[in-house]
Amino acid sequence: MGQRIKISASIVIYKHRYAQVAELIESFLLIPFEVRLHIIDNSPQNSLEQELPKSDIIQYHFCNANLGYGKAHNKAIRMVLDWAEYHIVLNPDILFEPNAIEALVDYMRVKPNIGLLMPKVLYANGENQFLCKLFPTPFDLIMRRFIPGFLKAKLQVRLDQYELKHKNYNQVMEVPNLSGCFMFLRMDVLKIVGLFDESFFMYLEDTDLSRRINLQFQTIYYPKVSIVHQYEKGSYKSLKLLKYHIVSAFRYFNKYGWFFDTVRYTINGIQK
Numbered sequence: 007m008g009q010r011i012k013i014s015a016s017i018v019i020y021k022h023r024y025a026q027v028a029e030l031i032e033s034f035l036l037i038p039f040e041v042r043l044h045i046i047d048n049s050p051q052n053s054l055e056q057e058l059p060k061s062d063i064i065q066y067h068f069c070n071a072n073l074g075y076g077k078a079h080n081k082a083i084r085m086v087l088d089w090a091e092y093h094i095v096l097n098p099d100i101l102f103e104p105n106a107i108e109a110l111v112d113y114m115r116v117k118p119n120i121g122l123l124m125p126k127v128l129y130a131n132g133e134n135q136f137l138c139k140l141f142p143t144p145f146d147l148i149m150r151r152f153i154p155g156f157l158k159a160k161l162q163v164r165l166d167q168y169e170l171k172h173k174n175y176n177q178v179m180e181v182p183n184l185s186g187c188f189m190f191l192r193m194d195v196l197k198i199v200g201l202f203d204e205s206f207f208m209y210l211e212d213t214d215l216s217r218r219i220n221l222q223f224q225t226i227y228y229p230k231v232s233i234v235h236q237y238e239k240g241s242y243k244s245l246k247l248l249k250y251h252i253v254s255a256f257r258y259f260n261k262y263g264w265f266f267d268t269v270r271y272t273i274n275g276i277q278k
Contacts, residue, residue, distance in 0.1 A: 010040070011039045011040065011091055011092075011111060012039065012040045012041075012042075012089055012090045012091050012092075013037065013039050013040070013041050013042075013090055013091065013092045013093070013094065013107065013111070014041065014042045014043070014044065014082070014083075014086035014089065014090035014092075014093045014094070015034055015041070015042075015043050015044070015093065015094040015095075015096055016043075016044045016045075016046060016078075016079045016082035016083065016093070016094075016095060016096065017030070017031075017043070017044075017045050017046070017096045017097075017098055018046045018048060018075055018078040018079055018098075019045060019046070019047050019048065019049065019054065019098055020047075020048045020049050020072065021049045021050075022049070022054060022098055023054070023057070024054060024057035024058065026098060026099075027045075027098045029101055030096065030098065030100055030101060030102075031043065031045075031058075031059070031064070032059075033101070033102055033103065033104055034096075034104075035059075035061065035063060035064075036104040037104045037107045037108075038104065038108065039107070039108075039111070041063055042063055042065065042086055042089070042090070043063055043064050043065070044065050044067060044081075044082035044085060044086070045058070045064065045065070045066045045067065046067050046069060046073070046078040046079065046081055046082055047066065047067065047068045047069060048069050048071070048072040048073055048074075048078055049068075049072075052066075052068035052070075054066070055068065065085075067081065067082070069081070074204070074206070074207035074208050075186070075202075075206075075207070075208045075209075075211055076201075076202030076203060076204055076206050076207075076208075076211035076215075077202070077204040077207075079095055079201075079202055080201045080202050080204060083196065083201055084201070086193075087193060087196070087197065090193050091192070091193055092111065092114065092190060092191065092192060092193060093191045093193055093196070094107075094188070094189065094190055094191070095186060095188070095189040095191065096187075096188060097186075097187040097188065097235065099187075099235060099236040100187060100188055100233055100234070100235055100236075101233065101234040101235075101236070102188075102233040102234070106125065106231045106232070106233060109230065109231045110123055110125065110190050110228065110231055113228055113230075114190070114192060117224070117226070119223055119224050120192065120223065120224045120225075120226050121191065121192050121195035121196075121199070121219040121220075121222070121223030121224060121225065122184060122189060122190065122191055122192075122195075122215075122216060122219045122220075122223070122224075122225040122226070123190040123191075123226050123228050124137070124138075124181075124184040124185060124188060124189065124190065124225075124226070124227055124228065125188065125190075125227075125228050125229065125230075125231040125232055125233050126175065126176075126227075126228075126229035126230075126231065126232040126233070127185065127187065127188065127232070127233055127234075127235045128232055128233070128234050128235070129234070129235070129236075130234055130236050134175055135185075135235060136169040136170070136171055136175070137184065137185035137187070137235075138169070138170045138173065138175070138179070138181040138183070138184065138227050139168060139169055139170065139181070139182075139183040139184075139185075139213075140167070140168050140170065140182060140183060140270075140273075140274040140277055141182055141183055141213070141217060141262075141267070141269070141270040141273060141274055142168070142183070142213065142258075142270075143265075143270070144255070144259055144264055144265075145164075146164075146165075146168045147255050149161055149164065149165060149168075150165065150168075170277065173277075175227075175229060176229050177229065178226065178227065178228055178229065178230070179226070179227050180224055180225060180226055180227075181225060181226070181227045181277075182216065182217065182220045182225060182273045182274070182277065183213050183216050183217070183220075183225075184212070184216050184225055184227065185212060186211065186212025186215075187235050188233055188235070189212065189215075192223075195219060195222075195223050198222065199215075199218040199219050199221075199222060199223075200218065201215075202214070202215055203215070203261075205257055206254045206257055206258070207250055207253065207254065208247070208250040208251075208254065209250055209251045209254040209255075210251075210254040210255060210257070210258045211254070213258065214258060214261070217262070217269070220273070221269070
């Protein structure tokens with residue numbers, strides 16, 4: 007059965023060296039299915055190409071421009087849209103065991119209404135990352151990013167609710183907003199709801215895609231499988247990335263509504 011299942015994946019890189027993605031790539035090559043890995047390079051130079059292992063499975067694409075996160079992943083997805091049954095959107099800083107993918111495939115195959123699946127995500131030290139979220143309000147994003155720590159403590163209940171910390175992160179649950187660091191996607195669903203919205207250069211494109219999938223299919227958190235995400239919080243360290251984050255937030259709320267968003271109100275109300 008394994009050889010008949012076709013899985014593709016995409017990694018978008020920017021000024022990465024092979025050592026930074028080697029373990030991820032080598033793990034993907036060990037997955038016991040028919041696989042293809044597309045590496046989309048948004049870097050100013052294609053220096054990574056010479057470092058990659060020689061394999062028919064790996065396809066390297068140098069963009070000669072920074073396309074942004076969603077647009078670069080779309081470039082890969084379009085190449086395999088009619089080939090793969092499932093596609094995995096991967097951050098370069100993800101680590102996983104190949105048998106984790108087998109478990110995700112098994113679950114997706116018995117749950118045909120799932121469009122998006124995310125496993126439990128851990129920090130490198132083994133601590134849990136709270137990447138299951140509600141649909142954001144403007145205040146949620148401002149609170150997480152700009153309110154200083156001594157004030158944020160007074161709002162911790164609201165922040166915990168947004169990150170669904172009152173839920174049991176050891177149980178399977180349907181979650182409206184799943185992180186883009188690892189998205190296990192059903193290709194037939196993408197053909198219906200569309201790919202990443204390319205108007206988001208970086209940040210919130212995962213929230214937008216989760217939302218569109220959630221309206222027609224299930225978006226599921228599946229903690230029986232775990233991966234490691236070496237999370238760096240880039241927008242907390244770079245003014246340029248912070249600018250991208252702010253612009254994407256404006257695009258998101260202009261698209262769905264700043265204060266009057268019926269879908270957000272209804273879905274978030276159910277989750278609470």
